[in-house]
Amino acid sequence: MPAELEPGGHESPEDAASPAHALELLCHLDHAARGSTACVVWEPAGAGGRVISLADNHVLLWDLQESGSRAALASSASLEGKGQLKFTTGRWSPHHNCTQVATANDTAVRGWDTRTMSQIYCIENAHGQLVRDLDFNPNKQYYLASCGDDCRVKFWDTRNVSEPVKMLEEHSHWVWSVRYNHSHDQLVLTGSSDSRVVLSNMVSISSEPFGQLADDDDLSDQEERRPEEKSQEPPQDSVITTYEEHEDSVYAVDWSSADPWLFASLSYDGRLVINRVPRALKYHILL
Amino acid sequence: MAAAAAGPGPGSGPGDSLERPEAEAPERRRKAHGMLKLYYGLSEGEAAGRPVGPDPLDPTDLNGAHFDPEVYLDKLRRECPLAQLMDSETDMVRQIRALDSDMQTLVYENYNKFISATDTIRKMKNDFRKMEDEMDRLATNMAVITEFSARISATLQDRHERITKLAGVHALLRKLQFLFELPSRLTKCVELGAYGQAVRYQGRARAVLQQYQHLPSFRAIQDDCQVITARLAQQLRQRFREGGSGAPEQAECVELLLALGEPAEELCEEFLAHARGRLEEELRSLEAELGPSPPAPDVLEFTDHGLTDVRQALAAPRMAGKEGPGLARLLANVASSILSHIKASLASVHLFTAKEVSFSNKPYFRGEFCSQGVREGLIVGFIRSMCQTAQSFCDSPGEKGGATPPALLLLLSRLCLDYETATISYILTLTDEQFLVQDQSPVTPVSTLCAEARETARRLLTHYVKVQGLVISQMLRKSVETRDWLSTLEPRNVRAVMKRVVEDTTAIDVQVGLLYEEGVRKAQSSDSSKRTFSVYSSSRQQGRYAPSYTPSAPMDTNLLSNIQKLFSERIDVFSPVEFNKVSVLTGIIKISLKTLLECVRLRTFGRFGLQQVQVDCHFLQLYLWRFVADEELVHLLLDEVVASAALRCPDPVPMEPSVVEVICERG
Numbered sequence: 001m002p003a004e005l006e007p008g009g010h011e012s013p014e015d016a017a018s019p020a021h022a023l024e025l026l027c028h029l030d031h032a033a034r035g036s037t038a039c040v041v042w043e044p045a046g047a048g049g050r051v052i053s054l055a056d057n058h059v060l061l062w063d064l065q066e067s068g069s070r071a072a073l074a075s076s077a078s079l080e081g082k083g084q085l086k087f088t089t090g091r092w093s094p095h096h097n098c099t100q101v102a103t104a105n106d107t108a109v110r111g112w113d114t115r116t117m118s119q120i121y122c123i124e125n126a127h128g129q130l131v132r133d134l135d136f137n138p139n140k141q142y143y144l145a146s147c148g149d150d151c152r153v154k155f156w157d158t159r160n161v162s163e164p165v166k167m168l169e170e171h172s173h174w175v176w177s178v179r180y181n182h183s184h185d186q187l188v189l190t191g192s193s194d195s196r197v198v199l200s201n202m203v204s205i206s207s208e209p210f211g212q213l214a215d216d217d218d219l220s221d222q223e224e225r226r227p228e229e230k231s232q233e234p235p236q237d238s239v240i241t242t243y244e245e246h247e248d249s250v251y252a253v254d255w256s257s258a259d260p261w262l263f264a265s266l267s268y269d270g271r272l273v274i275n276r277v278p279r280a281l282k283y284h285i286l287l
Numbered sequence: 288m289a290a291a292a293a294g295p296g297p298g299s300g301p302g303d304s305l306e307r308p309e310a311e312a313p314e315r316r317r318k319a320h321g322m323l324k325l326y327y328g329l330s331e332g333e334a335a336g337r338p339v340g341p342d343p344l345d346p347t348d349l350n351g352a353h354f355d356p357e358v359y360l361d362k363l364r365r366e367c368p369l370a371q372l373m374d375s376e377t378d379m380v381r382q383i384r385a386l387d388s389d390m391q392t393l394v395y396e397n398y399n400k401f402i403s404a405t406d407t408i409r410k411m412k413n414d415f416r417k418m419e420d421e422m423d424r425l426a427t428n429m430a431v432i433t434e435f436s437a438r439i440s441a442t443l444q445d446r447h448e449r450i451t452k453l454a455g456v457h458a459l460l461r462k463l464q465f466l467f468e469l470p471s472r473l474t475k476c477v478e479l480g481a482y483g484q485a486v487r488y489q490g491r492a493r494a495v496l497q498q499y500q501h502l503p504s505f506r507a508i509q510d511d512c513q514v515i516t517a518r519l520a521q522q523l524r525q526r527f528r529e530g531g532s533g534a535p536e537q538a539e540c541v542e543l544l545l546a547l548g549e550p551a552e553e554l555c556e557e558f559l560a561h562a563r564g565r566l567e568e569e570l571r572s573l574e575a576e577l578g579p580s581p582p583a584p585d586v587l588e589f590t591d592h593g594l595t596d597v598r599q600a601l602a603a604p605r606m607a608g609k610e611g612p613g614l615a616r617l618l619a620n621v622a623s624s625i626l627s628h629i630k631a632s633l634a635s636v637h638l639f640t641a642k643e644v645s646f647s648n649k650p651y652f653r654g655e656f657c658s659q660g661v662r663e664g665l666i667v668g669f670i671r672s673m674c675q676t677a678q679s680f681c682d683s684p685g686e687k688g689g690a691t692p693p694a695l696l697l698l699l700s701r702l703c704l705d706y707e708t709a710t711i712s713y714i715l716t717l718t719d720e721q722f723l724v725q726d727q728s729p730v731t732p733v734s735t736l737c738a739e740a741r742e743t744a745r746r747l748l749t750h751y752v753k754v755q756g757l758v759i760s761q762m763l764r765k766s767v768e769t770r771d772w773l774s775t776l777e778p779r780n781v782r783a784v785m786k787r788v789v790e791d792t793t794a795i796d797v798q799v800g801l802l803y804e805e806g807v808r809k810a811q812s813s814d815s816s817k818r819t820f821s822v823y824s825s826s827r828q829q830g831r832y833a834p835s836y837t838p839s840a841p842m843d844t845n846l847l848s849n850i851q852k853l854f855s856e857r858i859d860v861f862s863p864v865e866f867n868k869v870s871v872l873t874g875i876i877k878i879s880l881k882t883l884l885e886c887v888r889l890r891t892f893g894r895f896g897l898q899q900v901q902v903d904c905h906f907l908q909l910y911l912w913r914f915v916a917d918e919e920l921v922h923l924l925l926d927e928v929v930a931s932a933a934l935r936c937p938d939p940v941p942m943e944p945s946v947v948e949v950i951c952e953r954g
Contacts, residue, residue: 129757172859173881193885194859249885268888268931 027071029053029062038087041101044094050074052101052114054087059103061114077117079105091134095141102144104131109146111158123161126154133177139185139207147175153190155205166205170198170239176251183260184208184285187240187277193249197265199240199277240281245273313382318350466492470511477519486543489516520544527557614801618698622705629669629714636665637721666718670711670736674743677703680750694798696751701802703744704866707737748864752871755795756878759788763879767886772896778942780950781906782899788879789910795875796914799868806867809917872914880907880924887928892936900932901942906951 029040035056043050051062051071057079062071079085085105093100093111100120101112109123109131127148137143143165147153151171154164173194181187186206191197246267256262261277346355347362363372469492476485489512496509527540541558545551677699712733766784864874892900904925912918933939 172862174885193881249888 027064027069029060029071039090041090041092043098044092045098050098050114052090052092054090054103057085057087057105059087059090059101059112059117061117075114075117077112077119079110088131089133091136093136093144094138095136102134102136104134104146107131107148109134109144109156121158121161123156126156126164127152130174132175135178135180137180137185137207138182140205143205145178145180145188147178147190149174151175151192153178153188155202166202166237168198168200168202170200170242171196173249176249177253179254179263181255181260182257186285189253189255189263189265191250191253191265193251195244195246195248195250195267197243197246197250197253197273197275199243199263201238201240201281204237241278243273243275246271313378314349314351316350318348321350462495466495466505466508469508470515473512473515473519477515477522482519482523482543483539485515485519486546489519490546527561614694614698614798618701618802621698622702622710625673626710626714629666630717632665633718633721666714667736670706670714671739673706674703674739677743678746680747693751693754696747696754697799697802700744700747700751703740703747707740707744711736711740744866745863748866748871749874752864752874753878756875759791759875759879760882762788762791763883764886767883767890772890772899773893775893775896775899777895778899778902778950780902780953782903785903785906788907792872792876792911792914796868796872799871803866803868803871806865806869806916808869808915809919869914869916873916873920876911876915876921877924880921880928884924884928884931888931888935890935892932894936894938894940897929897932897936897939898942901929902947902950904929905947909951 029037029051035058037053037055039054041052042048043052049064051064053060053062059077059079061074061076063074064071079087087103087105090101090103092098093102099114101114103110103112104126107125107127107130109126111120111122112118113120123146126146128150129148131146131148133147135145137145142158144156144158145153146156151169151173153168153170153175155166157165168188168190171190171192171194173192175190175192177191179189181189184206186201186203186208188200188202189197190200243265246265246269248268248271250265250267253263253265256264261282262274263277264272264274266272345351346353346358348354349359363375367375469488472488473485476482476488492512496505496512499505500509523540523544526536527544541554544554680696680699715733715736762784766782862874862877864870887900908921908925912921915921933941
């Protein structure tokens with residue numbers, strides 16, 4: 001995990017007791033004049049020298065030079081409008097050569113182009129009250145997932161933002177985070193303040209709705225049989241499992257970078273639960 | 288009896304004639320009895336009290352056919368003692384005397400009867416002789432009368448003939464007069480517009496005119512009449528074509544035209560074309576009346592109008608501030624108006640099945656019309672669309688809740704619930720009775736519709752809870768997010784927003800109470816309102832607020848709170864709502880308090896900020912417990928709020944319980 005770059009004043013805490021490496025402060029992202037920061041995201045690919053931070057109603061793009069010891073503000077954009085607009089969260093899209101960033105403020109999700117710092121799309125009223133989290137589909141270019149205080153998770157196609165492609169209503173209170181699996185994008189993880197973590201199988205909008213296709217080397221009669229088998233089972237979206245080990249609201253969930261079948265969830269009472277995708281599903285997806 | 292008496296007579300000798308008849312009598316009777324019995328098939332043994340019946344072949348049997356006096360006397364002499372012989376002798380004598388007297392009586396009676404018969408016949412002969420005389424006299428009188436009558440009619444005969452002739456002439460003259468006056472009369476009728484009369488006249492005269500065409504005068508009349516008739520027909524046609532008149536007039540025109548002898552098929556076609564045109568016009572005008580909406584059955588339009596009216600009625604009183612008593616009345620009004628609309632439309636559709644309408648009796652039409660058309664299409668379709676319209680109120684996406692007043696949601700949910708419990712079955716039974724639906728084609732059962740209505744009611748109520756919960760949540764969220772908790776002063780009173788929350792909850796309680804019943808509350812001890820700080824801080828979180836707050840203490844308190852949470856039920860915030868007031872209020876309060884909890888967890892509090900949160904939560908607890916089903920819920924959530932605030936506070940020093948109470952009571 002990259003080193004934390006603290007905005008503003010506080011120093012990063014040092015945890016002397018653990019055997020892990022101590023954190024070292026590299027530089028500050030100076031923007032005290034612009035208010036409190038909501039979110040900091042790294043560029044997903046490339047040299048890793050660019051960072052976006054969201055502060056109040058500004059989107060700030062930083063360029064880290066000299067291996068991160070200095071941060072220069074490359075460009076910025078502001079959200080104009082009535083009232084006190086504040087960004088709540090943001091995400092960098094791994095597609096399009098890492099030039100797109102999505103941000104959430106109140107109930108709207110906006111997409112920005114980092115080259116020009118202008119708004120590309122805007123999903124108005126994505127969720128009834130507040131949008132809590134966003135995530136991009138790592139395999140499909142235009143797909144975005146968002147979750148919010150109307151207890152729903154919505155999947156959007158950014159080319160047509162008038163209507164969500166799919167909607168999940170598995171939770172009974174605010175959904176605080178949504179995450180796609182890094183390699184198999186039909187696995188979607190959501191955590192909510194009703195103390196549940198839900199792992200869903202969104203096959204129909206994933207990049208491989210029919211499972212992995214066979215190679216061309218297979219025998220011809222096998223190929224003839226396969227379309228029949230596939231057509232008998234149209235892709236069905238379903239909830240794989242609901243994890244109820246937490247006793248309080250779950251605020252964050254994420255997938256492991258090392259093992260694509262492991263995930264962790266963190267709840268208010270300090271409990272970190274690590275789980276695995278059920279084996280049957282794992283083999284079903286792999287084979 | 289007489290035959291029996293004469294029976295053994297020829298078989299008996301001259302000797303012992305005294306004895307024989309005496310002994311014969313009872314034996315004779317018995318014999319007669321026995322023979323009758325034999326004849327009628329009764330066995331000898333059935334005779335009551337007769338142990339041994341007399342044997343018919345017995346020679347000693349007085350009544351038997353083979354009676355032999357010698358044998359009988361021998362038997363008597365041999366068997367019977369002297370006394371018995373004497374007895375039997377006296378017996379026989381007695382019997383003989385009785386028989387004699389009987390015979391005499393009989394003969395005497397017969398003789399009397401003969402004499403009286405003779406007398407009667409003599410009298411009859413006399414009477415008949417008298418009648419004959421009278422008959423003769425009658426005959427002569429009748430002859431006289433006939434003669435007189437013949438003479439009279441002969442004298443009157445020729446006058447009779449003359450009168451008949453004159454009467455015939457008179458009638459003929461009358462007819463001729465009618466014929467001559469016919470043209471003028473027809474003209475007058477046509478001018479006056481009494482077409483019916485004209486046609487009647489014309490009909491009467493036509494046959495005669497036809498017959499006497501060859502006479503020139505008649506010819507002229509006929510020509511005149513024809514001209515006028517043609518004009519009349521033309522006028523009738525024109526009236527008919529104009530189509531402005533109503534249906535009965537048109538029918539009359541057609542009848543008259545037919546009577547005039549116009550070709551029938553043409554008339555039929557024209558009439559039908561007219562009728563169709565008129566019908567289409569009327570339909571178009573109806574549709575125009577309804578406005579630009581797509582054509583829908585009238586009832587739906589009316590209910591939509593009704594619903595918009597209800598909406599307006601709900602919005603308007605809200606401004607005036609007198610919502611309260613209006614809600615129940617509005618519900619009753621809406622329900623009754625919908626029901627009356629349905630009944631009216633049913634009644635108007637019922638006309639289709641009236642006896643006079645010819646196609647209504649065809650079973651094919653009737654069955655399909657009643658079950659498919661009326662029941663399925665109209666009634667079931669209406670109920671379904673009502674459910675869908677109601678549901679569309681919950682699905683309004685993206686609107687900030689300002690479009691649908693919550694009272695409307697409540698009203699509609701109560702309406703749907705009432706429909707599910709009573710009204711749907713009532714309407715369907717009404718329809719079935721009126722239209723005699725047969726169960727051939729598949730019809731939607733009542734239970735399906737009731738289930739749909741219940742589902743709609745549930746969704747509406749859930750949406751209502753969400754909307755109201757959202758309102759209160761927004762208030763709480765704003766209050767937490769916009770306040771500077773780090774540098775707040777020591778709390779002196781409860782924050783205004785909390786009082787506002789309690790007021791709003793009370794108002795919602797009243798509003799829901801108007802339409803829904805109370806519901807069941809979990810029984811708690813009577814002093815629940817006094818359960819203030821003592822339990823609140825003692826058993827659960829006392830450890831947290833201990834002055835010795837060291838970094839190691841979080842382990843204990845967290846452990847405590849986690850164990851506490853293990854044993855308490857997890858609270859499901861957006862759980863399904865029951866159809867009673869307590870459940871609705873519980874849902875709303877759960878939503879609001881959970882929001883407060885989440886918002887509190889995102890801020891950082893100073894010491895006095897924490898104390899203010901403490902005061903606010905205590906205030907809420909004092910007032911909100913009475914609205915929910917289980918007040919443990921409120922305790923739990925509010926405890927969590929304060930605990931979370933305490934965790935977010937670098938310097939947690941709680942206020943003294945007594946001070947908190949004082950502040951709350953003051954506020």
